[in-house]
Amino acid sequence: MDVFDEFTSRIENPSNRERMEEVLRWVAVQFPNLGTKIAWNQPMFTDHDTFIIGFSVAKQHMSVAPERAAIARFSDEIVRVGYDHTDQLFRMKWNLPVDYDLLGRIIAFNIEDKADCTTFWRK
Template structure:
């Protein structure tokens, strides 16, 4: 896969493809400084060469991965939004609404916390 469109074209169900595209469009509009990248066949947003947030698609959900430290920081907010959390991601079921406020806060947190980071991961 070369870009986000390649990934989106692999999603057969139109509603799922549209949902993910809406998320990507929201993030690009709100955070134009972020770069879209595909690494390990996963769409992600980076800034100055460091990872900010990534996504993957599963049969029953979208997985959102902002790194474990961010998940720990926002653990209560994730629970309040009704999302299931694992060690490295949280899941937005296809039947659930997307909390753009939570996404924005996580991205803002990572941008600030990693502003001087020179490596890809924390």
């Protein structure tokens, strides 16, 4: 997880930094076969060099970007747990709990759905 240290060290709010570190650690532990990298100034997890999920930080929330197909698949659940979303990402407000079950299912969906993908992003 050292690859994310520089990114997380720039998060000014200590509790937000801890939350981001916790989420990144959780993903790494739950999905140990995923690669890690920083691209477009955000931590990302990849599988066979294809994008699986990325994270970014804003003042009020952590953004989670699993691509459009995953947002479409899990839209109702994302809203039901209290997060809002666009067609490319969803936002977890810092004061809301992380729904790790939902996050894990989104990641697992992307791994399975992109198993034969030969590009970084879905076409």
